[in-house]
Amino acid sequence: MANxxxxxxxCFNHAKYxxxxxxxxxxxxxxxxxxxxVNDGSTDDTETVSRKLENEKVRYIYQENKGLPGARNTGIRNASGDYILPLDADDTLNPLALEKMIAVFNQTPETLIVFSDTVTFGSTNKKSNLQEKFTLKELLLGNKLYCTSMFPKKYFDAGIIFDEKLRHGFEDWEFWIQLIDANREKPITKIDYTVFNYRSHPETSMIKEIVGNNDKKEIIYHAVYEKHKKLFHEFFPSYIALLNRKNFYEQKLERIYSSKPYRIYNFLINLFR
Incomplete structure (x- = not known):
């Protein structure tokens, strides 16, 4: 039987999508x-829309607002599948997404995570270019995966869950740190198929709010550091050195991505994909 x-x-107030x-x-x-x-305490028409969409394969759960990590945990706890794929309510999957991802697990059952690039649409339009391979050390410097990546449910059942204290961001990054640290030898595979489309909003989003607010970003980053201090020190004995290195790479990437040659390169790559 197929997995x-x-x-x-x-879904929190995204009924229209x-x-x-x-x-x-x-x-x-x-x-x-x-x-x-999972309706995370929405005040819009999420319940009405969800009830219309319910059928034998689509279920609806309501909970008081717990934030994104709490909503994901509730959904996964109620899931009966072998594999989990988070998808935000304002994003969309491409038609071959599940087929392509499951094929990797079928071919290599010990696979830990399957991920892909994404296309951003809405207020901005672009295609991402994620690293195909990365180390745990690189992951500690910043997230390398989108939340819409597939992983076996058995790891969640074993206690690797989204941290509900991180309701203001970085919850997916911290989840990947947990999962990859506990399964360092297992393969992580990027597929050459865009699994999902990420909707960009003109209004302020959680990500924009965090990225644009250095103080808030450092507070959340420090919370992740405190939770995984032993792991961070395994690769970065000095926290100050770690912060300096993280800031160096962030600034370096920002300069690269905003440069004219990179914008031309990215345009040409996307044009001929």
């Missing part, structure tokens, strides 16, 4: 899936 995928869709999101799941070429919509 079942549980797609977890947290929810139908498009669920339709993209219904359009999957791989059919052994369930979808769990």
């Amino acid at each position: 079942k995928v549980s797609i977890i869709v947290p 929810l139908e498009e999101c669920i339709q993209s799941i219904n359009n999957q070429s791989y059919t052994n899936w369930e979808c769990i919509i």
